[in-house]
Amino acid sequence: MNEQRKEILQMLAEGKITTEEADQLIAALERDQPVPVASGSDVRPKGKPKYLRVMVDANDDGIPSRVNVRVPLQLLRAGVRLAALIPAQALGEANAELTRSGLPFDLTQLKPEQLEALVEHLDDMTVEVDQPDTKVRVFCE
Structure with missing residues (x-):
């Protein structure tokens, strides 16, 4: 004030x-x-983000549904730091299991500085989904 x-x-x-x-x-x-200039309908204060937020608004067959998830970025940072402590063999097994599950993701490439760069550049992203009545937003706040 x-x-x-x-x-x-x-x-x-x-x-x-x-x-x-x-x-x-x-x-x-x-x-x-x-x-202040706002992108979209909501105004978020700028500063160091503390949360990763994923919001989904959908209208499936006339039934509205909403998902609103807020993940503390400290939890993500801690997870990335902990991943560095996992032995290489275990990371290889985890990568193989992720690939078998349909998520080809290499945990050995996950570095803390990459997470910080992602957080820095992830201001407000809107993703259009196949269904016209669905909106997905991912942003940091």
Whole structure:
């Protein structure tokens, strides 16, 4: 909260101005401040992200469904650091099992600096899915 807004609220609390006057003063302050540019309908504060969020809005056969998952990035960072401690043979077995499951992913290539680069560049990504009534968003907040 900025200093001018605090002063207005303090004057209101002390009874020096009415609620209508406080509302007018705050509205005048907001007009004078630049409006943040938003991509889409929601505004997220910029700064060091703490969470990876995956949101899915779907409408299957007229039945709306929604998924909203928020994963702490610290958990992902810890997982990447722990993966570095896994013996090479175990990583090979894990990679083989991932491939058999239809997810060809090489855990030996997962490095902490790559995760940080991903987090840095993953601001707001929208993915269109095969179904027209489904929207998937992945972003950091």
